[in-house]
Amino acid sequence: MKELQVMKRKGGEQDEEEASRLKKKWVQLEKGTPDIRFAIEELSLAKPDDKRISTLAFLSVSSLLLQVIDKIGPTMAVLRRDVQSNIERLQQSYISNPSAYSDLVEILKKEADEGKARKGESCSRAIVWLTRSMDFSIAFVEGLENDPESSLEQLVEEAYKVALKPWHGWISSAAYKVAIKLVPDRETFVNLVLGHGQDRTTLKGDIQSLVSLLQPVLNEIHTVLESFRLNQLKSA
Incomplete structure (x- = not known):
């Protein structure tokens, strides 16, 4: 399934074929709510020595992130x-030209060359904030697994402090401070995540697999963002 690691090729027919395959893969993602197994499958296709970062895999995990946030609650x-708007921005670029936008690194390079990377509606900014949101999610789910005594509020607060707070201004920080106080209790959250037909052992294994695959990707993205001097961007 090489469609997730598309390289620019000479020859229009090959480009059209790859673009068609990528569009079909995206349709699969859009048809239903992506689950954790979908994200694991996309991430597992990346080669350890491949410096490309699949946009489709990144979007699939970002969409999965929305589910986790929804389960935490409306707070x-x-x-x-923020996550939804960033997904939509990156998704629109990807769908417009799947072959050209199949690699996050190429997107960052293109916008940097055009002087657009730091602008408010850039895909580069979307990548920065989606990456930080994934950092938040990993810190949260690892806390959920490794710290059974802490409340959900405590776990969310700690993950926020580590992954998002350093990049938020006082307005954003104040909004999150209020939201954190209204999260559900830990047991309610776990039951919501489990849904129907899942058990805790299976869910735990899936989360561990996802984290083990996602963390190296996030590390690589952070390195790339630093090379483009985008790692220090902040919000209001």
Whole structure:
């Protein structure tokens, strides 16, 4: 399934074929709510020595992130709105030309060359904030697994402090401070995540697999963002 690691090729027919495959893959993602297994599958296709970062895999995990935020509850509406808008911005670029936008690194390079990377509606900014939101999610789910005594409020607050607070201004920080106080209890959240037909052991294994695959990708993205001097961007 090489469609997730598309390289620019000479020859129009090959480009059209790859673009068609990528569009079909995106349709699969749009047809239903992406689950954790979908994200694991996309991430597992990346080669360890491949410096390309699949846009489709990144979008699939970002969409999965929305589910986690939804389960935390409506109090996380600020984060959800930011994640949703960033997904849509990156998604629109990807769908417009799947072959050209199949690699996050190429997107960042293109916008940097055009002087657009730091602008408010750039895909580069979307990548920065989606990456930080994934950092938040990893910190949160790892806390959920490794710290059974802490409340959900404590876990969300700690993940926020580590992954998002350093990049938020006082307005954003104040909004999150209020939201954190209204999250559900831990047991309610776990039951919501489990849904129907899942058990905790299976969910735990899936989360561990996802984190083990996602963390190296996030590390690589952070390195790339630093090379483009985008790692210090802040919000209001």
